[in-house]
Amino acid sequence: MKVLATYSIKGGVGKTTAAVNLAGEAARTGARVLLWDLDPQGAATFFVRVKPRLRGGASRLVSKHGELAEHVRATDVPGVDVLPADFSLRHLDIHLDATSPTRLADLLDDVAGVYDVAMLDCAPGITVTSEAVFDAADALLVPTIPATLSARTLEQLDRFLATLDDPPLVLPFVSMIDRRRTVHRHVAADLAAGWPHLLATQVPNVATVERMGVERAPLAAFAPSARGTIAFRDLWAEIADHLW
Amino acid sequence: MSSVVTSRGVDATPDALLRDLQGYTIAPPRRVTSVVLDTFDGRLHRAGLRLDHVDGSLVLRDAEGGVARLAAAVAPRFATDLPRGPFRSRLAGVLDVRALLPLATVATTSRRVERRNADGKVTSVVTIHDDVCVGGSPIAGWYATVEELTGYVKPGDRARDVVARHTTDEAPGDVVEVALAAAGVERGGQHIEPGIPLDARGPAIEGFRLVLANLDDAIEVNREGTIENIDSEFLHDLRVAVRRSRSTLRHGRAVLPADVLAWIEPGLKRVGAVTSPPRDLDVQLLEWDASVAILDDASRRALEPLHQQLSRDRDAAYAELAAHLRAGDVTNLLRRWHDTIHAPMDPAAGGRRAGDPLVDVVVKRVRKAQRRLLDHGRAITPETPAELVHDVRKDAKQLRYLLECFADLFPGAARKAFVKRLKRLQDLLGAHQDAEVHAAELRHAAEELPPTTEPATYLAVGQLVEHLERVRQDARDGFAERFAEYDSAATRQALRDMLDGAGT
Numbered sequence: 001m002k003v004l005a006t007y008s009i010k011g012g013v014g015k016t017t018a019a020v021n022l023a024g025e026a027a028r029t030g031a032r033v034l035l036w037d038l039d040p041q042g043a044a045t046f047f048v049r050v051k052p053r054l055r056g057g058a059s060r061l062v063s064k065h066g067e068l069a070e071h072v073r074a075t076d077v078p079g080v081d082v083l084p085a086d087f088s089l090r091h092l093d094i095h096l097d098a099t100s101p102t103r104l105a106d107l108l109d110d111v112a113g114v115y116d117v118a119m120l121d122c123a124p125g126i127t128v129t130s131e132a133v134f135d136a137a138d139a140l141l142v143p144t145i146p147a148t149l150s151a152r153t154l155e156q157l158d159r160f161l162a163t164l165d166d167p168p169l170v171l172p173f174v175s176m177i178d179r180r181r182t183v184h185r186h187v188a189a190d191l192a193a194g195w196p197h198l199l200a201t202q203v204p205n206v207a208t209v210e211r212m213g214v215e216r217a218p219l220a221a222f223a224p225s226a227r228g229t230i231a232f233r234d235l236w237a238e239i240a241d242h243l244w
Numbered sequence: 245m246s247s248v249v250t251s252r253g254v255d256a257t258p259d260a261l262l263r264d265l266q267g268y269t270i271a272p273p274r275r276v277t278s279v280v281l282d283t284f285d286g287r288l289h290r291a292g293l294r295l296d297h298v299d300g301s302l303v304l305r306d307a308e309g310g311v312a313r314l315a316a317a318v319a320p321r322f323a324t325d326l327p328r329g330p331f332r333s334r335l336a337g338v339l340d341v342r343a344l345l346p347l348a349t350v351a352t353t354s355r356r357v358e359r360r361n362a363d364g365k366v367t368s369v370v371t372i373h374d375d376v377c378v379g380g381s382p383i384a385g386w387y388a389t390v391e392e393l394t395g396y397v398k399p400g401d402r403a404r405d406v407v408a409r410h411t412t413d414e415a416p417g418d419v420v421e422v423a424l425a426a427a428g429v430e431r432g433g434q435h436i437e438p439g440i441p442l443d444a445r446g447p448a449i450e451g452f453r454l455v456l457a458n459l460d461d462a463i464e465v466n467r468e469g470t471i472e473n474i475d476s477e478f479l480h481d482l483r484v485a486v487r488r489s490r491s492t493l494r495h496g497r498a499v500l501p502a503d504v505l506a507w508i509e510p511g512l513k514r515v516g517a518v519t520s521p522p523r524d525l526d527v528q529l530l531e532w533d534a535s536v537a538i539l540d541d542a543s544r545r546a547l548e549p550l551h552q553q554l555s556r557d558r559d560a561a562y563a564e565l566a567a568h569l570r571a572g573d574v575t576n577l578l579r580r581w582h583d584t585i586h587a588p589m590d591p592a593a594g595g596r597r598a599g600d601p602l603v604d605v606v607v608k609r610v611r612k613a614q615r616r617l618l619d620h621g622r623a624i625t626p627e628t629p630a631e632l633v634h635d636v637r638k639d640a641k642q643l644r645y646l647l648e649c650f651a652d653l654f655p656g657a658a659r660k661a662f663v664k665r666l667k668r669l670q671d672l673l674g675a676h677q678d679a680e681v682h683a684a685e686l687r688h689a690a691e692e693l694p695p696t697t698e699p700a701t702y703l704a705v706g707q708l709v710e711h712l713e714r715v716r717q718d719a720r721d722g723f724a725e726r727f728a729e730y731d732s733a734a735t736r737q738a739l740r741d742m743l744d745g746a747g748t
Contacts, residue, residue, distance in 0.1 A: 002330070030302070030314030030331025049365035050395075073395030074246050076366050079313055081394055114310060116330035216364065244328045 001112040002243050003105075004119050005137040005168075009153050011124035014143040014175035016043040017209055018232070019121035022141070024218035025236035027079025031116040034072065035082045038092070038133070039123040042085035048075040049216045050084045057088035062095045062103050068111050077218060081115075093128040101128075105136035126160060134161065137168040139243065143175035143203070146187035151194060171242060173199040173235060201235040204228060246393050247309045249404070250422045251411035253386040258372045261388060261410040262357070265370060265403075271356040273374070278303075278350045278420050281319055283342035284469060284478070286433020291338045296420060304331065305418075320344060322475070341530060343475035348429045350420045351377045352387075359399060367399035368392070370407060373419045378427035387411075387419050436462040438488055439651035444603040444747035449594040451602035452496040455649045457585045459489045464582065470519075471566045476526040479565075483519045486512055491645040495609045498597040504584060511577040518568045522561035527678075528554055528685060535682070538711055539704060546700035547708075553689055603747035606650045613643040614739060621669075621727045626720075630680065633723065637673035640666060655745035662738040669730045676719035683712040 006015040006022070016039065023035040037044040042052035050073045054061055061071060072081050096103055108118055122133055134140070142157065144150045154172055161167040172195055174188050192198050208219060208226045215222045219229040255261070262270060278298040282288045288295055292307035297319040304312045314331045321343050323336035352373040359368045369391040376383040388407045392400030408414070415422055424431065440458045442451050462485035469478030490512050493505060528535075532551060536544045568574050591599040617639040624633060647654070647663055690705045
């Protein structure tokens with residue numbers, strides 16, 4: 001099983017949109033996918049129409065006897081199951097501190113034979129939970145908006161990961177780009193020049209993405225030919241090339 | 245993971261069930277055709293998997309209820325025909341080099357019935373199937389499948405209760421699984437193991453006959469697939485069955501009728517000879533990527549003309565083999581052998597040991613084969629010519645085949661322990677042989693290249709041959725130590741444990 005995490009220090013960059021759509025694309029191309037919503041906001045859970053509830057809350061989930069399987073729900077996206085968020089995830093840092101820094105990785109190991117891809121949708125910031133995600137993940141998918149401070153954010157992440165013994169692969173990609181804007185084009189070009197692992201596919205800032213909140217489904221389910229859908233399709237293909 | 249159960253309708257039609265499924269959304273019926281795919285030897289089924297080509301997708305189901313889907317307009321022949329990714333990796337891990345073949349076609353008229361909660365989320369699914377056919381033959385009745393979605397236990401249970409009021413014979417699996425069982429479709433594929441049940445104290449001639457008849461079945465079962473060139477395993481399995489047969493005949497010279505041996509031994513030797521060229525080329529092509537991995541990108545590209553030449557040679561060799569296997573001589577030989585070995589043999593017509601207890605004859609053959617192997621192995625020095633090292637390899641194979649074909653006579657654990665020691669020696673001897681043969685074939689193939697071939701190609705061939713020579717020499721250098729490991733007290737004890745328990 002490959003463990004991928006949509007992650008960024010910054011919020012509002014398209015992590016959840018990417019997690020849900022890439023999970024759908026992975027399933028469409030033959031993977032059995034577990035989408036794990038680690039953000040107490042529960043947006044990914046909302047997008048797949050599942051109730052944001054964990055029996056016993058986050059403490060039970062990551063406790064010594066906790067198991068992922070009892071919390072997993074099937075979604076309406078063929079091939080995608082979800083581990084829903086719960087507002088108690090706002091205390092996840094505390095619970096992970098009390099158990100083990102490798103707890104997320106251990107929980108995922110238990111389902112490694114059942115899924116081909118685990119897609120973790122992370123809350124923003126660098127926290128104890130983030131570190132647990134870095135430990136568990138094979139790759140971090142880092143949506144990066146083409147703004148002047150984005151390179152700085154990537155550098156911060158890079159510096160932090162360099163302190164780890166076995167950091168995950170970092171695959172940044174340009175998110176929410178409006179190619180009509182000169183600054184977006186220039187910043188995107190600078191990112192491509194400065195980051196060799198920057199994925200070539202750029203996710204556009206399009207209105208169809210807003211409709212995800214209404215349709216409560218990945219883009220491919222209601223707009224199969226939309227630019228955003230095709231972007232996530234191509235993005236997944238690039239990610240798969242790196243991993244398989 | 246979601247679970248699926250299917251049951252057969254007891255009412256004349258599913259109308260009453262549909263009425264009972266209140267609050268569910270009923271989709272219009274549509275005709276669904278699933279082609280179930282597997283290898284000739286049923287690898288997917290044996291691994292607990294089922295692969296269907298349905299509605300322009302490949303659907304891979306496992307025993308735990310997991311389902312993976314991949315869009316595919318046509319069914320692939322090999323796992324490598326699929327795009328890179330986890331689906332292909334999973335299939336390749338099971339299929340290896342075997343081709344996917346259509347096993348059965350199941351067609352149904354299906355209606356999907358869903359229940360959704362207040363969030364519009366599907367919480368249970370019932371599918372009603374009518375006009376179920378397997379391979380065009382109808383299966384009586386209609387069926388209902390309840391899909392219990394992970395995390396939605398109560399809605400699933402409620403659906404199951406409603407369905408149970410109108411159906412019977414609930415079984416795990418979807419309608420395809422139930423239909424295949426109802427139609428009696430054999431799922432395990434065809435794969436004949438060399439070991440069969442044997443009467444240790446019965447006459448040796450009958451034991452040898454049964455072993456050879458089983459090996460003949462293996463030859464028969466793989467013949468058509470070899471002729472049709474479906475995948476490389478057919479020829480591999482056919483050749484292994486021929487080699488085991490030849491070895492068993494040799495071990496049975498004092499047991500089997502001399503007049504039968506007189507025509508079948510040279511006959512199978514000819515069959516072995518005509519199957520060698522295409523198999524050698526198969527192996528080269530199957531191992532191509534691993535072989536050229538030691539070269540840089542430019543050298544790998546320069547070898548492409550050779551790769552293509554080998555592919556053309558392989559196709560030509562297979563065509564020639566097919567002609568042999570269809571031709572009078574070989575066909576007549578194999579038919580005559582089939583009729584001979586599947587009929588009872590009178591011990592009075594056999595060799596001098598035909599009536600002896602089977603286990604006594606085989607134990608004696610094992611001791612003799614082991615002595616021969618040790619004698620030849622002990623004579624090997626660093627200066628010994630390569631042919632004599634190959635003789636040791638052949639001795640080891642003779643012993644191994646004997647233990648495989650007559651496995652039933654020996655206690656399982658003791659036999660495995662001895663074979664493990666023998667295999668270590670065989671692995672080294674095999675590496676030596678393979679490197680030598682591969683290098684010779686590369687040299688030969690390079691000689692066949694057209695005069696317009698770029699020098700870079702010849703240079704790359706040279707690099708490969710040099711590498712293979714190093715591999716061969718390493719194996720040769722390691723022979724003394726590996727043989728000493730085999731020619732040891734531990735091996736002698738393992739042999740004693742195996743033979744002392746023989747026939748018990």
